[in-house]
Amino acid sequence: MVADREIVISRAIGAPRELVFEAFTQVRHLSRWWGPEGFTTTTRSFEFRAGGVWDFVMHGPDGTDYQEWITWSEIVPPERIAMVHGESRDDPNAFESVLTFEPAGEETRIVMRTVFPTKELRDEAVEKYHAIEGGEQTLRNLAAYVTELTGNGTTPNGTVPKGAEG
Template sequence: MTASSKPTAHTADREIVTTRDFDAPRELVFAAWTDVKHVSNWWGPNGFTTTTHRMDVRPGGEWRFVMHGPDGTDYQNKITYIEVARPERLVYTHGGEVELEPVDFHTTVTFTEVNGKTRVTMRAVFPSAEERDRVAREYGAVEGGQQTLARLAEHLAQSTSGAADRTIVSTRLIEAPQERAFQAFANPDQLKHWWGPSGFVNTIEKFELYPGGEWRLIMHGPDGTDYHNENVFTEVTVPERVAFEHREPVHRFKMEMTFAPAGAHTQLTWRMVFESATEFARVKDFIIPANEQNFDRLAAHLAAL
């Protein structure tokens, strides 16, 4: 891993660039940056822990969090996302408010596949060379970046022992309290109005929201095609979590949906584990944007209530 300052000529003297290769698939590495369940396990230099109050990974969305230092000091942070290109690139700004740590910078994080591994490059651009040097000196930003990526490597090493090469993680901050967001799924009269990608409508034939219960529905595509779906619930914890097995049609997967309170809002996370890496590779380019469309429809449904 290297930490340096050598990108473009006009900003080279005010940048900190940190790079590391990870022995993990790019989708998983990207998810580690955008899923609260992942990021709380590795973010920050050695000895730090992180409490996330809000994480909305989309352009204009915010990640508000507190970094707890090993000496007991709390550091208030805010990141505002400018660009989210899953799973290739994140662009965000840090800081911007009086009550936050006095550190402002613009960061681009790239995720590149290199010889079966994932190369992460963090490029932080500061307002001036003097500010870059101050942050490096007072906050140990260069060493901190190295330690942070080393902690990510440790976290990914633990994660890749399971189903990482066949897992899709999608997350969205929903602007509704936990109970209300959960009921939008738990109530089939609501669920039918927003489930599925853009243009789909639903006929729910059976919905038994308890472990072992069945969920049968027909998704009517915008081209007139009907898709019959059969699911069996494996876990239901109101209003926090639902898990089910999707058995029909075509592809089979297990879905875990978590509804985590985030102040007055809800962090909704979907974790889909497919039966094989081959099946995952076949459907991921459709499923990832489809999940985002599904979140858009849910947000619009809740806003209209």
């Protein structure tokens, strides 16, 4: 049974799906919003493609560094990203996450479904690492970031969005 090994977090974000998806595709975006409140990110390497890796360190507000490693297992722009996330390439406790980006009128509903190898690892993530609150904060940071991008009249790549010309 998967239900006792998974965490599902979702949020409506007031931006077009393509823009929300794009915020995941480049490290210059990710480094601005990734992680719970108070965390910062230092990237060692980043390649956004199926089989590509994001090797990074998250710096907690208390000064603790967390080694992180993600490999992208599936990328279907702009609707789905699947990844394996652990501390390192060979982490036996790595977990799988699938993010879906669903258009919802003027907004985008992002759903983050994470499945852990065991119920115990899921429970530890929730109790010790506050995975649910952290996931909610991460999506809140993403929402604030893309809202900021849309508020200045340009998309992250510097082009003017369709319909916003002149």
